Amino acid sequence: xxxxxxxxxxxxxxxxxxxxxxxxxxxxxxxxxxxxxxxxxxxxxxxxxxxxxxxxxxxxxxxxxxxxxxxxxxxxxxxxxxxxxxxxxxxxxxxxxxxxxxxxxxxxxxxxxxxxxxxxxxxxxxxxxxxxxxxxxxxxxxxxxxxxxxxxxxxxxxxxxxxxxxxxxxxxxxxxxxxxxxxxxxxxxxxxxxxxxxxxxxxxxxxxxxxxxxxxxxxxxxxxxxxxxxxxxxxxxxxxxxxxxxxxxxxxxxxxxxxxxxxxxxxxxxxxxxxxxxxxxxxxxxxxxxxxxxxxxxxxxxxxxxxxxxxxxxxxxxxxxxxxxxxxxxxxxxxxxxxxxxxxxxxxxxxxxxxxxxxxxxxxxxxxxxxxxxxxxx
Ligand SMILES: [Zn+2]
Numbered sequence: 162x163x164x165x166x167x168x169x170x171x172x173x174x175x176x177x178x179x180x181x182x183x184x185x186x187x188x189x190x191x192x193x194x195x196x197x198x199x200x201x202x203x204x205x206x207x208x209x210x211x212x213x214x215x216x217x218x219x220x221x222x223x224x225x226x227x228x229x230x231x232x233x234x235x236x237x238x239x240x241x242x243x244x245x246x247x248x249x250x251x252x253x254x255x256x257x258x259x260x261x262x263x264x265x266x267x268x269x270x271x272x273x274x275x276x277x278x279x280x281x282x283x284x285x286x287x288x289x290x291x292x293x294x295x296x297x298x299x300x301x302x303x304x305x306x307x308x309x310x311x312x313x314x315x316x317x318x319x320x321x322x323x324x325x326x327x328x329x330x331x332x333x334x335x336x337x338x339x340x341x342x343x344x345x346x347x348x349x350x351x352x353x354x355x356x357x358x359x360x361x362x363x364x365x366x367x368x369x370x371x372x373x374x375x376x377x378x379x380x381x382x383x384x385x386x387x388x389x390x391x392x393x394x395x396x397x398x399x400x401x402x403x404x405x406x407x408x409x410x411x412x413x414x415x416x417x418x419x420x421x422x423x424x425x426x427x428x429x430x431x432x433x434x435x436x437x438x439x440x441x442x443x444x445x446x447x448x449x450x451x452x453x454x455x456x457x458x459x460x461x462x463x464x465x466x467x468x469x470x471x472x473x474x475x476x477x478x479x480x481x482x483x484x485x486x487x488x489x490x491x492x493x494x495x496x497x498x499x500x501x502x503x504x505x506x507x508x509x510x511x512x513x514x515x516x517x518x519x520x521x522x523x524x525x526x527x528x529x530x531x532x533x534x535x536x537x538x539x
Contacts, residue, residue, distance in 0.1 A: 164194060164279060166520045167259065170272035171252035173235070174261035180236040181213065184296040187235045188216040191275065191294050195220040198279040200292065203314045207307045215296035217304045219314035222278070223286030227321030229534040230291040230494070231278055231527060233271040234298030234305075234486060237263035244511040258514040266508035269515040270326040270501040270523060277527035281536070288535045291318040298486050301342060301452045305489035319493040322465045322534055324527070325457075325485045328503035328515070331522060333469040335461050335498055336480035338396060338423035340454035340488050341430060343437060345369065346447040347416040359412025363404055366416040369444040373400050373418065376433060380422070388425040391480045396423035398433075418446075423482065426458050454488030457497055465496040472529050473500070481505070500526075 176187035192202050200220035209215050240249035240262035247253050249262035259269060271294060278292050291314060295304030308315050347369075349362030377398040380386040387394045401419035420437065424430040434450060441448035459466055466478050478498070483505065487497050502519035 164276055166272050166276045166524050167254070167517060169194070169275055170259055170264065170269045170520060173268035173272055174252040174263055175250055176235075177250045178235050178237055178263070179239050180297055180299045181211065181239070183214050184235050185214055185216045188218050188294065188296070191235065191271070192218050192220070194275060194279065195292055198222070199283055203312055205307050205312050209297060209300070209303065215304060217295045217308050217312070218293070219308060219312045220292040221289055221314050221317070222281060223283050223289040223535065225289050226317045228288035228290055228318065229321060229531060230293055230318045230323040231274040231326055232293040232295070232323060232486060232490070233267050233274060233326045234295045235268070235271065236296050236299055236304070237266070237268070238299050238509045246512055254517070257517055259517055259520070260512055260514045262513055264507075264513050265328050265503035265515040266505070266513070267327055267501065269503055269520050270328060273502055273520045273523035274326045274527050277524045277531060280528055281531055285537065286535045287537045288321070289318070290531055290535050295486055301340065302454060302484070302486050302489045305486035309489050309493055315493070321496070323490060323494045323497040324530065325487050325490075325497060325499040326501040326523070326527070327485050327499050328501050328505050328508060329481075329499055330504050331473055331500065331502060331519065331526060333466060333473055333475060333478040333498055333500055334481050335466045335478040336390060336458045337456065337484055337487060337499065338391060338425050338482055339430070339456035340452065340484045341420070341422040341424055341434070342451035343420040343434070344449045344451055345418040345420070345437070345441045347445075349412060349414045349416070351414045352412050354410050354412055361412050362416040363413050365444055365446060366402075366418060369440055369446055370400070370402065370418065372440045373398065373420070373437075376436070380433070386428050388427050391425055391482060393482065396425065398422055423484070424453070424456050426456055454484060455491040457485070457487035457491045457499070459495070459497055463496065465498060468530075468533060469498050469500055472526060472533070
């Protein structure tokens with residue numbers, strides 16, 4: 162018997178796969194469903210920055226290269242139980258909605274994509290169908306980066322079409338901003354502040370921060386840093402400051418500035434990185450680029466976007482300001498759209514939910530996508 166979307170979504174929610182914990186068991190569950198459905202499975206393993214074992218799954222049905230990839234992630238943001246009506250990892254159905262951490266972002270969508278994929282048999286396909294499920298989407302898309310770097314099946318799939326099944330209320334998203342993470346550090350020497358023997362790490366940081374404020378103002382005001390295809394058309398040069406000082410009578414020994422920015426097509430992000438690196442060097446600070454996630458941009462008149470509009474019965478695609486695993490995939494996969502059930506407004510919330518109807522509609526939509534891209538049409 163074919164798996165039912167609601168049952169699969171409930172089962173997925175019951176794995177407490179918060180990004181910081183291992184996702185091996187939920188990934189193996191997804192792999193077992195795909196394997197039973199005749200998919201070939203590739204396991205992409207790695208250890209995260211804390212040494213925790215992570216597992217991404219890439220799966221393939223049919224022969225050849227390209228075709229269609231359905232993609233999702235199995236990790237969820239933390240869910241402290243305060244405020245929740247019931248346990249966040251106990252799926253609950255009420256009033257046409259499925260509740261639980263990840264119901265919307267994105268275990269419900271993953272269940273819909275899985276159930277659609279499992280309707281097909283290899284003999285029906287003229288182009289391959291891929292299913293990719295990552296870890297650590299919520300942590301700078303680390304899992305997707307591992308997939309891009311190490312997955313043989315992703316390399317095969319990259320020339321084809323990709324659907325990122327994140328919640329969009331089944332509207333077609335052809336573009337999202339990228340993601341840039343910088344870290345600048347200053348080091349000092351600890352001492353009791355009464356002794357004047359310390360070196361305060363914050364002092365070296367202060368003139369640098371004044372320069373960062375200039376960039377902050379520049380990217381909000383200058384037309385060179387705007388792209389009217391996005392809403393908002395600018396991105397914030399988001400400056401974080403931390404000295405992790407243990408007591409106010411101890412000289413701060415470290416000062417850390419974090420910068421987060423959301424690159425857009427046509428904006429000189431490399432220039433901003435270069436300028437920040439030079440300023441850090443001039444002020445004797447350590448500079449590190451943690452990650453540059455690509456923006457996603459598939460032209461709105463491209464065949465994939467046109468097909469997505471046709472199948473969803475909508476007139477135009479749009480952009481969103483937040484990122485997805487597409488920030489990693491877009492470097493290799495040029496035809497990508499974000500399209501999935503549920504509303505991003507529900508993602509990461511207390512009592513997170515998704516409408517069950519949305520899950521059924523998404524399953525049908527993904528199945529029609531597979532038919533159009535992968536099967537032998539009569
Ligand atoms: Zn997500």
